[in-house]
Amino acid sequence: MENQQINPVEAPEVSSFTDRMVDIFSAPAKLFTEVASTSVQNLSWAIPYIIAMCLALITTITILSDQTLRSQALEPQRDAMQERVDRGEMRQEQMDAATEMMESGSMIVITGSIAALVMTTIAMFGVPLIFWITVKLFFKSQAGYKKLLEVYGLSMLIGILGAIVTVLMIFLFNSILASPSGSLLLVDSFDYKNMSHKFLASINFFTIWQMAVFGIGVAKISNKSINTGIGITIGLWLAWVIITLLLGWGMR
Numbered sequence: 041m042e043n044q045q046i047n048p049v050e051a052p053e054v055s056s057f058t059d060r061m062v063d064i065f066s067a068p069a070k071l072f073t074e075v076a077s078t079s080v081q082n083l084s085w086a087i088p089y090i091i092a093m094c095l096a097l098i099t100t101i102t103i104l105s106d107q108t109l110r111s112q113a114l115e116p117q118r119d120a121m122q123e124r125v126d127r128g129e130m131r132q133e134q135m136d137a138a139t140e141m142m143e144s145g146s147m148i149v150i151t152g153s154i155a156a157l158v159m160t161t162i163a164m165f166g167v168p169l170i171f172w173i174t175v176k177l178f179f180k181s182q183a184g185y186k187k188l189l190e191v192y193g194l195s196m197l198i199g200i201l202g203a204i205v206t207v208l209m210i211f212l213f214n215s216i217l218a219s220p221s222g223s224l225l226l227v228d229s230f231d232y233k234n235m236s237h238k239f240l241a242s243i244n245f246f247t248i249w250q251m252a253v254f255g256i257g258v259a260k261i262s263n264k265s266i267n268t269g270i271g272i273t274i275g276l277w278l279a280w281v282i283i284t285l286l287l288g289w290g291m292r
Contacts, residue, residue, distance in 0.1 A: 054074070054078050054079075054081060055071075055074060057081075057083045057084065057087060060084060060194060061197055064194050064195065064197050064198065064253065065197075065198070068253045068256045068257070069256055069260070069266065071194070072191065072256055072257040072259075072260035072261070073260055075187075075190060075191060075194070075257065075260065075261065076183075076260040076261045080184075080186045080187055080189075080190050081190060082186075082190075084190045084193050084194050085164075085189045085190050085192065085193025085194075085196075086193070087193075088193045088194065088196040088197055088200065089160075089164050089193060089196075091200055092160050092164065092196060092199075092200055092203075093157060093160055093161075095200060095203055095204070096156040096157060096159075096160045096203075097153055097156060097157060099156070099203065099207050100149070100152045100153045100155075100156040101149055101152075101153060102207070103207075103210065103216070104148050104149045104152050105149060108214060109210065109214070109216050110148065112215065112216040112217075113216050114142055114148070115232075116232045117142060118139060118142075119232065121135045121138060121139070122135065164192075164193070164196070165189070167192055168185065168188040168189040168191075168192040169185065169188075170276070171188055171192070171254075171258060171272075171273070171276070172184075172185045172188040174272065174276065175188070175258060175261075175262045175272075178272075179262040179264055181261065181262040181263075183261040183262060187261055188258070188261070191254065191257035191258065191261060192254060192257075194257065195250050195251075195253045195254035195257060196250070198246055198249050198250040198253060199246060199247065199250045201246060202220065202244065202245070202246025202247065202249075202250070203246075205220055205246065206218070206219045206220065206246075217230050217241065219241070219244060220244060220245045220246055221240065221241055221242070221243055221244040221245065222239075222240030222241060222242075222243045223237075223240055223241035225240065226240065226241075235285060238285055239281070239282075239285060242281045242285070243281075247277070248274070251270075251273045251274050251277045252270050252273070252274065254273050255269040255270030255271070255272065255273035255274060256269055256270065257269070258272065258273055
């Protein structure tokens with residue numbers, strides 16, 4: 041019997057990060073089909089993470105260095121302290137001291153920048169962890185955490201574009217509430233105590249877009265339908281929005 045020559049199986053070709061950056065906007069299903077069949081590419085989450093950190097830092101410093109925008113950003117905290125003073129839980133002198141400290145340009149920029157970097161890091165590594173547990177339990181997916189991190193990192197490029205658009209809108213409208221969300225309808229009449237106003241402000245077009253694309257990636261690496269993947273990502277995101285608003289973790 042003649043020996044049969046066995047051709048080695050070629051490893052799937054991995055596209056460059058530049059190509060992936062284009063495909064996340066133009067052909068996410070094609071991109072995530074590739075991602076599902078290749079090994080984890082750390083650049084796919086590391087580069088978006090670095091960009092997001094730099095953008096969060098620059099945005100925070102720029103906004104909080106503007107006196108008008110800084111005053112708008114601190115308004116919910118001032119109102120909350122005033123309510124405590126009215127209830128007798130805080131003395132006026134304590135509120136005045138806290139307000140003076142908050143409105144100190146250098147102090148608020150430093151604390152705001154640290155908070156922005158921490159929240160960006162928590163979102164970057166926490167969101168994929170939640171979805172990894174979800175697909176593991178309900179989809180019986182064999183995908184590892186780093187694969188979910190890769191998928192989420194690529195989808196974050198949409199969120200980064202949304203953040204850039206938001207910053208431009210904030211300075212265009214000279215309002216901290218300006219963003220590609222439902223809050224645009226309420227810029228002149230927004231009420232931080234109104235739950236429906238806060239919910240509208242949470243419905244950001246770019247966040248929905250990002251979650252939908254992330255859902256395509258979740259579906260591809262879990263061998264589920266795209267509708268199922270988008271349903272689970274949008275559903276969990278909406279649940280998170282509602283829970284944070286009910287617990288008072290949203291806009292205050």
